[in-house]
Amino acid sequence: MLEPAIKKGLRATGRRMTRTRQAVLALLERTHQPLSATEIFEQLHQEKVSIDLVTVYRTLHVLKELGLVVQLDLHQEGLLRYELKEGRTHHHHIRCQVCGRIVDLLLCPLKKVTKLIERQTQFIVDEHTLEFTGLCPECQ
């Protein structure tokens, strides 16, 4: 149950806790895969929750702004996915090319690489994408 803390975050920025935001949050909470806006829309509809796709997009935007949700751009998908942050540390993913299953990777191996890049390029590095595809054990 993360609702009370989230309500606080919403209120602190002049926002409101609504049915639809609750529904999106609850779905993200009980689903252990990163979800796309369309998937959230379709899943909620199957559960007879009335919500517009536009509202899903706007809700995800707000949750991202509040830092409650992380936006993912996985390898070769051409869409954005979202997962609850819930105190989890920064990590990456591997997606099965056959069945679409997404598995969390436990590490981010880029701390040293980032320092190296900053020295080599003189850039100040801000963010990165690191996502893998492959075949999961079942699909090999």
Place this chain on the structure above:
Amino acid sequence: MLEPAIKKGLRATGRRMTRTRQAVLALLERTHQPLSATEIFEQLHQEKVSIDLVTVYRTLHVLKELGLVVQLDLHQEGLLRYELKEGRTHHHHIRCQVCGRIVDLLLCPLKKVTKLIERQTQFIVDEHTLEFTGLCPECQ
């Protein structure tokens, strides 16, 4: 001049070397930034080369299939870019969030990480995306 070798590759798969393919290749050859389909389309139009955007997309698709071009999905751009392979080794990029400049990184630090992921997840890893954003020296 990579035309002859490329013509050979095209012919080997029942394809033809055409004006438009030459134009796209020549542009990629003389531009030292990865280009998007739209950018290629607009640049060629400025140079009075008559080509349709659809043809640019189809050309890039063919060049990718032949392994002459690499498709890039940089961090937080929402479009695909292309660069000539030209014997270059697998590498990654950093893009400046302010001016859009894209700089090649000289390394891919993921060999060991890939092995580790395969052991941890039992996936067979196929491909990965690794792209950075930040501020370039001029824009800091």
Place this chain on the structure above:
DNA sequence: TTCTTATTGCAAGTCTATTGCAAATAACAT
């Protein structure tokens, strides 16, 4: 309960990329 203002749903629009099909053209044989 009333009031203010954030939020929602609907319609329409944007942007990247793809597909169908008839017309143009490259490559090859004559």
Place this chain on the structure above:
DNA sequence: ATGTTATTTGCAATAGACTTGCAATAAGAA
């Protein structure tokens, strides 16, 4: 050169992810 054929092109239409404008709705405070 000329004709033949299959590939390629341009145009129009379409797909799919995501965004915007606006009137109607609903959350939360008084």
